[in-house]
Amino acid sequence: MSERNRTVPRVGMVGGGQLSRMTHQAGIGLGVDFSVLAAGPAESAALVCGDVVLGDDRGLDDVLAFAKANDVVTFDHEHVPEPVLRAVEEAGGLLRPGRGALRFAQDKLRMRTRMTELGAPSPRWRAVTTLDHVAGFAEEGGGWPVVLKAARGGYDGKGVWIVDGAEQAREVVDRAAAEEVPLLVEERVDFSRELAVQVARSPHGQVAVYPVVETVQRGGICHEVIAPAPGLSETKAVRAQQLAIEVAQALDVTGMLAVELFETADDVVVNELAMRPHNSGHWSIEGARTSQFEQHLRAVLNLPLGSPRTNAPYTVMANVLGGEDPEVYRRYLHVMAEDPEVKVHFYGKDVRPGRKIGHVTVMGEDHRNLLERARDAATYLSSTRVPPASVGG
């Protein structure tokens, strides 16, 4: 670093996905030196970032060198193995969140154990290794179906199976045993909808919590987010926000924490945790004074946190999933002409069916209208073939 800018910190983000891409975008505003450790030059963040380190974003040598080159290192995914995190910290690397927090986001067994210790509202659950364990768990509770989860490595519905009986359960248990993946079983929660809440926490212990949002999932993938969750009782909203703050403190999280929740008749129940900017917080780019990406940077830099106040009564985000047509840009013409208020975000990723390749956001007063417009735009960007757009006049 040059002498003149020696107080501007260098932040490194491990992983070249869209979360790094959007964090870089926020970092441009803050004027911090931001670099990304990406597996390849065509990764989403590597396409746009001025300072890209190519390497193995899960391997000891590359993550260690990356940590040495940066004042603080953070993550766009949970996939750096714990021994690598440990070695980096022992070598003096500053990880935010640190290994002590990340291990609860990396391992669902540890997470459930810790949530139970904390008294956080949780589904009934148990670690299982055999079919008998699973069947016993089902018989003790409300019977089938139950939910089987791989303790590690899952995301976007991968590693989660809703099983209707012993036969289905056997397939999962046998495969997990063969692949040496620890399993847990959970009751299937009788929920009315899914919620999420984002909280930022800095090393000083300052926290900033965002409004509780409704997440609409299909096939284990988040399709839409409505911020704030329409019609959520004040009691449940405050309970969810307090829960997020307590979890962030208890687990010593630094940066953003997303808590995914089920809403039940009279409570909220913890489903999953993520310690990074999260899909359920993308609405905040336009919808809040401080986006989750800027907030994550402020938190990991130990800067005072920004206001999570909303910019409109409602903000709705819809994910754009890859469709049959690999070319998304030429769909902009229609979507932008149809709705001049829709904000299009495209991650520059290769289009593959079902893959998250972008998102759209709309702000306003009537959440039903916003949801319809966001869905229309996202669906159009996702699927049918349209004629090419041109920059010609």
Added chain:
Amino acid sequence: MSERNRTVPRVGMVGGGQLSRMTHQAGIGLGVDFSVLAAGPAESAALVCGDVVLGDDRGLDDVLAFAKANDVVTFDHEHVPEPVLRAVEEAGGLLRPGRGALRFAQDKLRMRTRMTELGAPSPRWRAVTTLDHVAGFAEEGGGWPVVLKAARGGYDGKGVWIVDGAEQAREVVDRAAAEEVPLLVEERVDFSRELAVQVARSPHGQVAVYPVVETVQRGGICHEVIAPAPGLSETKAVRAQQLAIEVAQALDVTGMLAVELFETADDVVVNELAMRPHNSGHWSIEGARTSQFEQHLRAVLNLPLGSPRTNAPYTVMANVLGGEDPEVYRRYLHVMAEDPEVKVHFYGKDVRPGRKIGHVTVMGEDHRNLLERARDAATYLSSTRVPPASVGG
């Protein structure tokens, strides 16, 4: 470009300043391929952009090669000489705005001539080459002071002189003659305040006009912008917006046009034009549904324009000027702790006294309160020395 992304256009921006930097930031969201032609690797945009071409951003060879490598080329400044623009267009380069429009932003004599032809409200003005011309102009009108302007090369108050009499005028006329810079003289408009209005225009002829803003200038440099201009009459606001649209159409502008205006007792008067994102539009990053930077990209790509609707009753922007301390980052701690709603933008530029190195933005309902908060934050970021901040916990 790869086969799979062949419909994603490549946009190149000539000049590596903060306008390119913030346009890159907007381009990340749109997912377009954005590159910058910068004079050096430490320029504001070059620090953060993934695709930087180093070269002479005013020279034929480099601008021509840059145009050939991009589908469309736009500008962060007006300093590319007209013969270069002509040669690039003749070689098939697509410039937006084109040479035919840019020449009115590059030359104040041409601009005044064209404004007069269009019947746009303008100060009394005349091209001058001798002291007698200047004195004659003063005598015919309201006497001294008058305003002398270099027809080319000025910005941020450079190349503009308010002269109180013949003696001061002689100095300017002699120096302009020695440097072969054409001069014009203008009456000093009796204005109550300065205003600006931004309009975007696409090659299809679509326009989107932003609210008229108040700009607070000191020493020829914009210090603060209040959007919209408080207490501006509907008549003057509409007149200013219509004027901006008419000028954009008449001059065949593509991209953003900023029209700087004087407010007089019963009208608005054209002061300057800029055909690019402009300091008076930085408020729109947070304050409008579509920022001027995204809008500029949409316009030069011939995409449908986005909504210029505001996100709050008032948005106030204040420039951060370099002070005595070269290190700005460590001031963040105080400013962010003091006001969690202030948005800090830092351009990564070397700090020199008086140089624009960043800006801050605040949104809300009471423009006086917002102006005070924006000034406080900008002043603090600009000047006195403070203890170092640390990323340590």
